[in-house]
Structures are given as structure tokens and as C-alpha cells.
Amino acid sequence: MKPAGPLPPDYAAAPRLTLAGFDHAHWIERAGGTTPLFVYDMTVVADRLARLRADLPPGVAIHYAVKANPFGDLLDALAPTVDGLDVASAGELAMALDRVPAERISFAGPGKRDVELEAAIAAGATINLESEGEAERALAIAARLDRRPRLAVRVNPDFELRGSGMKMGGRASPFGVDADRVPALVRRVRDAGADWRGFHIFAGSQSLDTDAIVESQAATLALAADLTERSGAVPPLVNLGGGFGIPYFPGDTPVDTHGIGAALAQAIGNVRSILQDTEFALELGRWIAGQAGVYLTRVVDRKRSREETFLVTDGGLHHQLAASGNFGTVVRRNYPVALAARMNAAPDETVSIVGCLCTPLDRLADRVALPRAEVGDVIAIFCAGAYGLSASPAAFLGHPQPPEILALPAQT
Numbered sequence: 361m362k363p364a365g366p367l368p369p370d371y372a373a374a375p376r377l378t379l380a381g382f383d384h385a386h387w388i389e390r391a392g393g394t395t396p397l398f399v400y401d402m403t404v405v406a407d408r409l410a411r412l413r414a415d416l417p418p419g420v421a422i423h424y425a426v427k428a429n430p431f432g433d434l435l436d437a438l439a440p441t442v443d444g445l446d447v448a449s450a451g452e453l454a455m456a457l458d459r460v461p462a463e464r465i466s467f468a469g470p471g472k473r474d475v476e477l478e479a480a481i482a483a484g485a486t487i488n489l490e491s492e493g494e495a496e497r498a499l500a501i502a503a504r505l506d507r508r509p510r511l512a513v514r515v516n517p518d519f520e521l522r523g524s525g526m527k528m529g530g531r532a533s534p535f536g537v538d539a540d541r542v543p544a545l546v547r548r549v550r551d552a553g554a555d556w557r558g559f560h561i562f563a564g565s566q567s568l569d570t571d572a573i574v575e576s577q578a579a580t581l582a583l584a585a586d587l588t589e590r591s592g593a594v595p596p597l598v599n600l601g602g603g604f605g606i607p608y609f610p611g612d613t614p615v616d617t618h619g620i621g622a623a624l625a626q627a628i629g630n631v632r633s634i635l636q637d638t639e640f641a642l643e644l645g646r647w648i649a650g651q652a653g654v655y656l657t658r659v660v661d662r663k664r665s666r667e668e669t670f671l672v673t674d675g676g677l678h679h680q681l682a683a684s685g686n687f688g689t690v691v692r693r694n695y696p697v698a699l700a701a702r703m704n705a706a707p708d709e710t711v712s713i714v715g716c717l718c719t720p721l722d723r724l725a726d727r728v729a730l731p732r733a734e735v736g737d738v739i740a741i742f743c744a745g746a747y748g749l750s751a752s753p754a755a756f757l758g759h760p761q762p763p764e765i766l767a768l769p770a771q772t
């Protein structure tokens with residue numbers, strides 16, 4: 361037997377899986393009656409945002425990173441509740457522009473093509489410049505369009521976020537401009553007449569280490585202050601990145617946002633004399649949306665092979681790649697998983713849950729203890745709200761695209 365990850369507390373207490381006050385069967389019915397599907401509980405998102413706002417120092421903006429979950433209905437519900445949207449492609453930019461004013465959108469990511477830069481400049485969104493070359497292309501496009509581009513400089517910091525699943529600083533990187541070359545680039549875009557928006561400093565992702573996040577935010581602010589002095593211009597905005605992880609695996613514990621907020625207030629206080637009128641923002645994807653999502657899949661077959669029992673489901677890694685251990689993890693470990701109709705019944709047996717794809721990679725849970733499941737029972741895989749469907753190879757093996765549905769309270 362191998363342990364499964366911790367059930368998100370929002371769902372752990374009920375005997376049957378309930379989302380936004382309604383039984384999971386209600387949401388399956390509303391989504392068309394078939395499995396597999398993704399359900400996103402917007403009460404979880406709202407609770408988390410409210411908690412984060414209460415924990416952060418006043419005036420620190422919260423941005424949502426669209427790539428974590430770009431589902432249109434979710435963006436509709438989420439966009440009015442955050443201060444900005446961060447996008448990473450022209451497609452995401454278009455989705456963001458449909459929902460918020462351009463001033464609240466920033467566009468990061470390497471390899472922005474000219475058409476993408478043009479779309480952002482024409483709309484008036486902020487471009488987080490990833491290189492000097494990108495800056496020159498943006499300035500040339502702006503001149504051709506006769507527009508004043510809103511440009512921020514993404515910094516490749518000389519430190520990394522410790523304990524981070526994906527490191528993005530402290531080394532050679534496709535992301536951002538090495539810190540020592542940033543002052544020259546700031547002067548260049550300001551001299552060219554751009555509307556310089558400030559710094560974007562993103563040191564890593566999926567960290568559960570509160571101390572490391574605190575340390576990284578303090579280092580980010582110190583770096584921003586240093587770059588400000590060396591550039592000779594106070595940034596209107598410093599985007600501190602995000603990096604807050606969520607518990608996926610056995611032993612994982614959530615980050616302490618209260619502690620992070622208190623430390624951030626202090627760290628901002630330390631640099632206020634230099635960053636006098638600067639605004640600050642966090643950009644979070646996974647932390648906002650991840651725990652709101654549940655992937656529901658049905659048992660199609662129950663079989664024994666040698667000493668193992670397999671529950672073969674109608675879902676798989678084509679929808680939820682990360683749960684199979686093939687997206688950003690080195691060692692395969694089990695996501696939180698439960699039988700939706702018997703959430704906290706005592707386990708009867710050890711089973712492996714596999715998907716319907718013809719590849720041994722398609723294992724959603726490896727030898728977990730569950731109550732006995734029969735053909736037709738619904739299995740819930742948690743933490744499916746971020747980097748789920750949009751980060752999975754949905755075309756692999758030609759199964760239909762699964763429905764996605766928002767669970768909203770008092771919806772009938």
C-alpha cells in the first residue's frame with residue numbers, strides 16, 4: 361500500500377463529495393450526465409481569495425495567472441474578484457481582454473511573436489519584457505503603430521526560490537533579463553519614450569516552504585530596490601511573482617499565508633524609502649485555482665492481475681497528466697483520491713486506479729487503500745483545478761474532450 365495525498369479540507373468532512381453545497385451527482389447531471397469531467401467549486405476559490413486578502417498587507421494586489429486554468433466560465437467568475445490577469449500568449453491575452461480592461465493585464469513569457477507583441481501594444485496591455493531583443497521588437501512595433509507601449513522588465517534574479525518545484529532564478533534562464541543588465545534596459549525603454557511599468561520578478565513555482573517564500577520575497581524586494589537605484593527610476597509596479605504551492609502529496613502541508621503577509625508587510629517597509637510610490641502585486645495561479653478543481657471519473661472495469669486489483673476508469677492522463685506523475689515531478693506519488701460516494705468510509709482494499717489509455721504511464725493512483733469500488737462508481741481526484749485539462753495531452757488516443765463545469769452556490 362502507498363499513501364495518497366491529503367484531501368483538501370474543503371471536501372474532507374462530508375460523507376459524500378459535495379461541491380458548492382450540492383452533491384457531486386448533481387454536477388455530473390448538470391454537465392450532461394457523462395464522465396469524466398472537471399468540476400470547479402467557486403466557493404473554494406472565493407474563500408481562498410478572501411483569506412489571502414485578509415492576510416496580505418493592504419494595497420498588495422492579487423493577480424491571477426491565466427495559464428493555471430483558462431476555462432472561460434472560471435475566468436468570467438474569477439476576473440472581477442482579482443486585481444489583474446497575467447497572460448502568457450496572444451490566446452490568453454484575448455481571453456483576458458474579453459473580461460478586464462487592458463491596464464489590468466500583463467503579458468509574460470519567452471518567445472512572444474511580433475503578432476503577439478502587436479496585439480498587446482494595440483490593446484494597451486503591459487508587456488513583461490523577457491530580453492533586450494524582445495524590447496527592441498516591441499519598441500519598433502509601437503513606433504509603427506504610433507502607440508506608447510506599456511513595458512515592464514522581467515528580471516532573472518540571482519537567487520532562486522528554495523523548495524520550489526520549478527526553479528526560475530539563480531541560473532541561466534529563458535525567462536527574464538539577468539539582473540545586472542536590467543538597469544541598462546530600463547534606461548533604454550524609458551529613453552525610447554515607453555510607458556515603463558516596473559519590474560516583474562518570479563523566482564519559482566509550487567513551493568510549500570513558507571520560510572523560503574518569505575526569504576524569496578524579501579530578496580525580491582531588495583533586488584527591486586537595488587535595481588531602482590541603479591536604473592535611476594522608481595518602478596510604478598513591482599510584481600513579486602507567486603510560487604505558493606498546494607499540498608498534492610503525502611506529508612505536504614499548506615503554506616502559511618498569514619505568516620507570509622506579515623513578513624511581506626515588514627519587507628515592504630524596509631524598502632519604502634526607495635520604492636516610494638511603488639505598488640506591489642502577487643501573481644498566483646495554482647494556489648488560487650488548484651484545490652477548487654475535482655476530476656471525476658467512473659470505474660469501467662475491475663480486474664485482478666497477479667496480486668493486484670485494478671480499477672480501470674473512463675478518465676486518464678489525457679485529461680489529468682499531473683496526477684499520473686508525468687508533469688513536473690521526478691518521483692511518482694499519489695494525488696489525493698477518494699470514492700465520491702464514500703468519502704470517509706474505512707478502506708477495504710488496496711487498488712491501483714488506471715486510466716483508459718493504452719500506455720503503462722496512465723496510472724492515476726498506485727496501490728492506494730480505498731473502500732471497495734464497483735463498476736459504475738465515481739472516483740474523485742483532487743487538486744485538479746490548476747494545470748489539469750489545459751496542461752494535458754487531450755488529443756492523445758482520440759477520446760472526447762471532457763466537460764468542465766463551475767460549481768456555484770445556490771444554483772439549481
Ligand SMILES: *Cc1c(COP(=O)(O)O)cnc(C)c1O
Nearest residue numbers: 425428468565566602644645646
Ligand atoms: C505560470 C506563471 C505563474 C503562475 O504560477 P503558479 O505556480 O501557478 O502560481 C505566475 N507568473 C508567471 C510569469 C508564470 O509564468
